[in-house]
Amino acid sequence: xxxxxxxxxxxxxxxxxxxxxxxxxxxxxxxxxxxxxxxxxxxxxxxxxxxxxxxxxxxxxxxxxxxxxxxxxxxxxxxxxxxxxxxxxxxxxxx
Numbered sequence: 712x713x714x715x716x717x718x719x720x721x722x723x724x725x726x727x728x729x730x731x732x733x734x735x736x737x738x739x740x741x742x743x744x745x746x747x748x749x750x751x752x753x754x755x756x757x758x759x760x761x762x763x764x765x766x767x768x769x770x771x772x773x774x775x776x777x778x779x780x781x782x783x784x785x786x787x788x789x790x791x792x793x794x795x796x797x798x799x800x801x802x803x804x805x806x
Contacts, residue, residue: 714787717778726770730784733764749774
């Protein structure tokens with residue numbers, strides 16, 4: 712399944728490693744070093760206005776800044792999890 716994380720970015724839900732509040736990222740030197748190294752490797756997708764970013768989404772390949780809050784992204788991810796657990800009754804209605 713896919714998650715829309717804002718700024719025209721859609722990512723595969725199974726690739727998500729972590730979703731972190733943007734304020735927490737800047738308070739940690741380890742996170743800042745990781746972001747610096749990933750920027751050097753061109754693995755970070757920054758929005759045009761980084762002040763608008765509310766969260767940072769870390770995937771297996773890239774890091775995305777998102778204008779959506781951690782709570783909103785969590786709700787979207789859990790909605791996808793719920794949808795994937797639903798039974799497929801489409802064949803029952805094709806009679």
